[in-house]
Amino acid sequence: MSFYQSGQPATVIYQADPAVVQHLHGVRESLHHSCKPYLNHKVSVQTIDGQVHEGTIAGMDNKHMYLMVAGSTDMVRGYYNPYYKPYPGPGYPYPYPYPYPGNAILPLVLFELLAISLI
Template sequence: MSTTSSGTQSPVIYQADPAVVQHLNGVRDSLHQSCKPYLNHKVQVQTLDGQMHEGTIAGMDSKHMYLAVTMVTDMGRGYYNPYYKPYPGPGYPGPGYPYPGTVNSNVIMPLVLFELLTISLL
């Protein structure tokens, strides 16, 4: 049982099995050590849910891999942007606003180490 700040007992909904915690820590450490030599290398990453990402390993910490990815803005997809103008003019929000088809390579995607299935060099 856990105790709240008011001193009352609240029921524990989930508690990880200590063997599972030890195994996950080993997997995390192994993955971290395997990927550390490949910082700044281009990779393809597949997550447990099947998503594929391509980019460059920009960094790692104990919980995440940071993948530098290239993003292409596309007004044909996603949410409606009320500020979109195909050319600078009245109502244009200013510098730094991406045009459709603009490539932005300054995007860092944090990926949770526990959710990574495969990492392949490109």
């Protein structure tokens, strides 16, 4: 990241209301604690923008839910798994070069989630 120093003080364009920041921290913490017991469960997730994703909760941290979604080889939905390799055929020493062939991990920001339901 680069910074431009003009010698003048920076003009603040936007600053979040401290009450909003505190509320978002609470929402994020609540979602984290609510979803963590459902790791490796299939869920349907709706974002505040109305997008719906179905997949398996692959992991969580304090900012993101990582949803494993079924990818396709034709990339119709735009998910891309750089590790996807089709099954090479009989005689290959391992079943797959990657443990989840065709799947991709979709990181979702916790405070942008509207609804999460088990499927």
